[in-house]
Amino acid sequence: MKHIIRRLLPLALSAALTVGMTGTLAVSAEEHYDVYNYDRWEEAVPSQAGYLAARSVSGEDLGIGDFSEPSDIFRDAYDQFFIVDTKNDRIVVTNSELTEVVMVMEDFTMPDGSVTHLKSPEGIYVSPETDLVYIADYNNSRVLVCDYDCNVTMELTKPSSELFSQELTFLPQKVLADKAGNVYIVLGNITTGAAMFNNEGEFVGYYGANTVEATSQVIANYFWKLISTEEMRSRQARTVPSGITNFDLDDEGFIYTCTQSTSQKKDTVKKLNPAGTNLFSSLETSWGDIQSVYDANTNKNYQSMICDIEISDDGNINCLDLTSGRVFQYDEEGELLFIFGSSSDQLGGFTEVAALESYGNEILVVDTRKNTVTIFEETDFGRIVHDATVKYNGGYYEEALDPWFEVLQYDGNYRRAFLGISAAYLVQGNYEGSMKYAKLADSPYRYNRAFEGWRQEWLTEHTSLVVIVLLVIAAAAVAWSIYRKKHPKDRSKYDVTHAGPVREEE
Amino acid sequence: MMDLTAREWVTHSITHPFEGFEDMRWKKAGSIKIASVIVILWFIASIFYNRLYGFQFYTQPDKMFNVIPYIVQTIILFLTWVVGNWSICTLLDGEGTVRNIYIYSAYALIPYVASIYIDVFLSHFLIRDEMVFIQAVRIIGLLWTVVLVFSAIKSVHQYSVLKTILAIVLTIAAMLIMLFLLVLLLSLFQQVYVFIYSIYTELAYRLKV
Numbered sequence: 250m251k252h253i254i255r256r257l258l259p260l261a262l263s264a265a266l267t268v269g270m271t272g273t274l275a276v277s278a279e280e281h282y283d284v285y286n287y288d289r290w291e292e293a294v295p296s297q298a299g300y301l302a303a304r305s306v307s308g309e310d311l312g313i314g315d316f317s318e319p320s321d322i323f324r325d326a327y328d329q330f331f332i333v334d335t336k337n338d339r340i341v342v343t344n345s346e347l348t349e350v351v352m353v354m355e356d357f358t359m360p361d362g363s364v365t366h367l368k369s370p371e372g373i374y375v376s377p378e379t380d381l382v383y384i385a386d387y388n389n390s391r392v393l394v395c396d397y398d399c400n401v402t403m404e405l406t407k408p409s410s411e412l413f414s415q416e417l418t419f420l421p422q423k424v425l426a427d428k429a430g431n432v433y434i435v436l437g438n439i440t441t442g443a444a445m446f447n448n449e450g451e452f453v454g455y456y457g458a459n460t461v462e463a464t465s466q467v468i469a470n471y472f473w474k475l476i477s478t479e480e481m482r483s484r485q486a487r488t489v490p491s492g493i494t495n496f497d498l499d500d501e502g503f504i505y506t507c508t509q510s511t512s513q514k515k516d517t518v519k520k521l522n523p524a525g526t527n528l529f530s531s532l533e534t535s536w537g538d539i540q541s542v543y544d545a546n547t548n549k550n551y552q553s554m555i556c557d558i559e560i561s562d563d564g565n566i567n568c569l570d571l572t573s574g575r576v577f578q579y580d581e582e583g584e585l586l587f588i589f590g591s592s593s594d595q596l597g598g599f600t601e602v603a604a605l606e607s608y609g610n611e612i613l614v615v616d617t618r619k620n621t622v623t624i625f626e627e628t629d630f631g632r633i634v635h636d637a638t639v640k641y642n643g644g645y646y647e648e649a650l651d652p653w654f655e656v657l658q659y660d661g662n663y664r665r666a667f668l669g670i671s672a673a674y675l676v677q678g679n680y681e682g683s684m685k686y687a688k689l690a691d692s693p694y695r696y697n698r699a700f701e702g703w704r705q706e707w708l709t710e711h712t713s714l715v716v717i718v719l720l721v722i723a724a725a726a727v728a729w730s731i732y733r734k735k736h737p738k739d740r741s742k743y744d745v746t747h748a749g750p751v752r753e754e755e
Numbered sequence: 756m757m758d759l760t761a762r763e764w765v766t767h768s769i770t771h772p773f774e775g776f777e778d779m780r781w782k783k784a785g786s787i788k789i790a791s792v793i794v795i796l797w798f799i800a801s802i803f804y805n806r807l808y809g810f811q812f813y814t815q816p817d818k819m820f821n822v823i824p825y826i827v828q829t830i831i832l833f834l835t836w837v838v839g840n841w842s843i844c845t846l847l848d849g850e851g852t853v854r855n856i857y858i859y860s861a862y863a864l865i866p867y868v869a870s871i872y873i874d875v876f877l878s879h880f881l882i883r884d885e886m887v888f889i890q891a892v893r894i895i896g897l898l899w900t901v902v903l904v905f906s907a908i909k910s911v912h913q914y915s916v917l918k919t920i921l922a923i924v925l926t927i928a929a930m931l932i933m934l935f936l937l938v939l940l941l942s943l944f945q946q947v948y949v950f951i952y953s954i955y956t957e958l959a960y961r962l963k964v
Binding site: 290684687688693694696697700701704 | 809810811812813814818880882883884
């Protein structure tokens with residue numbers, strides 16, 4: 250981070266100067282941390298803020314007493330927020346502005362009429378199709394499925410199936426239900442993926458497990474296992490993959506998982522199709538901070554650990570980094586858009602983040618130590634970038650041209666804008682412009698396509714010229730060979746055996 | 756017979772892979788000047804290859820440019836080859852002098868160096884789909900140079916085929932040893948420098964206090 254600051258200063262100064270002179274651009278400088286983004290060489294460069302912390306809401310503000318270690322937040326189909334207030338054993342439902350409490354879910358009526366309570370719930374999901382609320386009731390070892398009036402319709406407990414190891418306790422942390430009513434549960438002590446239940450509450454199997462990366466240590470362990478005795482083997486640490494930490498569902502029914510791990514580097518974010526195949530496996534995106542980043546506020550080096558993932562309505566992927574308290578926003582193709590948030594005490598800084606949720610142009614982040622929900626609002630810059638990205642991803646390259654140019658006015662380093670402009674010009678047939686912006690974006694692939702068009706155009710325009718040049722060259726070659734035949738070289742003076750000029754040369 | 760200018764010897768040797776160098780040796784031809792020009796052209800080619808390549812094939816980040824690696828990869832590498840080959844072949848009854856090894860090896864490089872220039876030129880006219888042409892030029896240039904190097908070493912030392920192969924393998928080993936010693940030397944000097952510098956800072960600090 251230090252070198253970023255050093256580089257940032259002159260840039261910030263010049264930016265301030267230009268703004269001071271023109272006075273048209275609204276540059277936000279309200280963050281207490283350095284806003285940055287990654288360039289093509291995976292180096293952090295200063296950038297404009299896409300989101301700004303607007304306010305933070307505590308339980309006291311809502312008039313229901315402080316939250317105690319809230320651990321999840323979810324927005325239902327009616328734009329109400331469900332906040333899991335873990336240590337208070339309740340679910341707080343608020344309106345979309347987070348100004349009023351709609352209801353507090355504490356007492357649940359079981360089908361037989363008895364009343365039951367939650368014990369450290371950790372996750373929540375509300376199905377938009379059936380309006381059923383799924384609550385991961387951690388310390389009660391169950392998942393409750395109920396309606397908005399707290400009438401429990403189903404209770405998922407430890408399956409008696411052979412597939413589920415009976416020695417393990419059932420510790421549901423996060424829960425999700427797809428359109429077909431299948432329930433996916435992230436369990437605290439299971440590394441083989443999310444437990445999957447069908448809509449009748451029967452355990453079906455596991456879904457979306459991570460694989461063990463073939464690091465040098467894993468390979469060495471495998472080798473030692475081959476030659477060690479049974480007793481030695483029993484004392485050895487087993488190689489198990491990291492379990493998935495959190496997940497979210499997008500509109501098309503794909504499940505995105507994230508893995509919070511210090512050892513796992515690859516596939517920390519996955520996009521899974523119903524068969525469980527990772528559609529992001531070919532992406533080169535490194536999720537979270539690329540290098541471990543030095544933070545001046547806490548004087549530590551950090552490696553990103555993605556603890557929550559959320560797909561917003563326009564398809565952007567928001568990842569929450571536990572170590573740095575930063576939110577990384579990617580577009581649907583895994584291209585980094587914005588980085589915001591920090592670990593600090595000010596507004597927009599966090600002590601220990603737990604969950605995030607999006608609502609329109611807002612991002613909400615739950616801090617489990619500060620017991621607050623912080624609301625980030627899109628800046629002008631963020632709005633323009635999102636506008637351009639949505640158009641670009643929808644294939645409306647030309648319509649995205651204007652917003653991309655506007656983006657460049659805010660941040661002349663924003664590589665996505667150069668790519669977008671290059672694509673738009675290519676569609677328009679402006680090959681030279683496309684080549685220019687592909688070069689600025691440093692994208693040989695895009696340049697290649699523009700160059701192909703440009704070459705085609707140039708050749709059709711200058712066909713006669715090309716033919717003439719080729720003819721002239723051929724004629725010159727023929728003339729030269731005829732001349733050489735008529736005037737052969739005098740060989741005698743080069744005869745090296747008689748001390749010719751060759752010897753003199755040295 | 757075989758009364759050629761210095762320049763004509765170059766074309767003769769590289770277009771006659773089996774006899775060219777033998778003829779040149781028999782006529783005691785070959786110019787150090789031309790050989791040096793070829794090596795320097797190789798060095799320039801390696802820079803062109805990284806800096807002037809068509810952008811559609813571009814992979815090198817150009818945030819900074821350092822000329823030292825290019826010198827090491829071409830000129831130093833070539834000199835190591837010459838010295839390594841001479842030291843090995845002196846022990847293996849080779850007849851070549853350092854001067855001849857230098858000249859013949861440099862001449863043998865011509866197809867490879869030319870292929871680099873042709874590739875850099877072509878890369879400004881072709882697109883990625885047509886990359887096969889660039890690769891073809893590259894492979895032809897490389898293979899041609901390999902054949903020529905073999906022929907050059909064979910004729911400069913008057914070796915048999917097997918002995919030439921042995922000599923080339925040993926030369927590569929010798930080059931590795933030389934590079935290893937060079938690195939060792941550099942790191943030792945580095946440590947001496949650090950030692951002297953720390954004495955200097957210590958003294959400067961004492962004098963100040």
